[in-house]
Amino acid sequence: MSHILLITSSPRGADSLSSRFATEIAEGIKVRSGGTLAVRDLAADPLPHITSAYIHGRITAPDIRTPEQAEAVGIAQELVDELKAADVVVLGSGMINFGPSSQLKAWFDHVTWPAVTFGYGDTGPKGALTGKKVYLVTAAGGVFSEGVWAPFDFHTNYLLHLLGFIGLTDVELVRVEGTVFGPDAAKAAIANAERAVQALLAKVA
Numbered sequence: 001m002s003h004i005l006l007i008t009s010s011p012r013g014a015d016s017l018s019s020r021f022a023t024e025i026a027e028g029i030k031v032r033s034g035g036t037l038a039v040r041d042l043a044a045d046p047l048p049h050i051t052s053a054y055i056h057g058r059i060t061a062p063d064i065r066t067p068e069q070a071e072a073v074g075i076a077q078e079l080v081d082e083l084k085a086a087d088v089v090v091l092g093s094g095m096i097n098f099g100p101s102s103q104l105k106a107w108f109d110h111v112t113w114p115a116v117t118f119g120y121g122d123t124g125p126k127g128a129l130t131g132k133k134v135y136l137v138t139a140a141g142g143v144f145s146e147g148v149w150a151p152f153d154f155h156t157n158y159l160l161h162l163l164g165f166i167g168l169t170d171v172e173l174v175r176v177e178g179t180v181f182g183p184d185a186a187k188a189a190i191a192n193a194e195r196a197v198q199a200l201l202a203k204v205a
């Protein structure tokens with residue numbers, strides 16, 4: 001039995017394909033493994049941007065933090081605790097201007113925390129959140145997995161880099177891409193993603 005954390009981050013609400021498929025994966029795993037599910041919708045419940053209070057607060061001992069610093073660090077601590085508690089993380093992200101939404105960027109800015117979620121060892125950076133399975137669903141209007149736009153994939157590549165940086169290296173990726181080239185292309189992209197999701201779920205015990 002595993003504890004699943006579903007994180008969605010698209011500002012497109014009910015139209016979001018990354019949220020749709022990430023939710024399908026999380027609920028599918030829950031049904032198959034009998035696990036528990038926590039949901040964080042970063043678009044419905046956005047985080048603040050990080051501030052000077054957060055940056056100074058996290059290098060200040062808890063007992064001498066200002067109230068503003070304590071509040072800012074408390075938000076990050078809650079997010080890190082939520083992440084640590086999960087055995088499985090399912091993350092949905094739609095491409096916004098070649099990167100993730102600012103809502104998801106704000107989440108990474110809180111959980112990418114020196115000495116807490118990553119450190120530096122003799123051989124370079126070392127992520128702390130090891131041993132978790134991650135399912136990443138990225139959605140984009142264009143095609144970035146191959147072809148002329150592949151060098152401009154600052155979305156999926158960025159997410160894979162940051163997840164790995166904090167120790168989340170065991171990642172299954174589902175891309176919903178090429179939805180912008182008309183209804184037939186969108187239908188095919190969605191059908192491809194659905195097949196990929198079903199194939200992943202078939203592997204869940």
Ligand SMILES: Cc1cc2nc3c(=O)[nH]c(=O)nc-3n(C[C@H](O)[C@H](O)[C@H](O)COP(=O)(O)O)c2cc1C
Pocket residue numbers: 010011012013015016017018019093094095096097098099139140141142143179
């Ligand atoms: C504000 C905005 C910016 C977007 N920027 C890009 C982009 O830079 N490249 C791209 O291929 N698609 C872009 N798209 C299309 C989205 O990536 C596409 O609709 C995707 O499905 C969004 O993910 P979601 O379905 O989870 O919301 C953009 C869409 C919006 C609304």
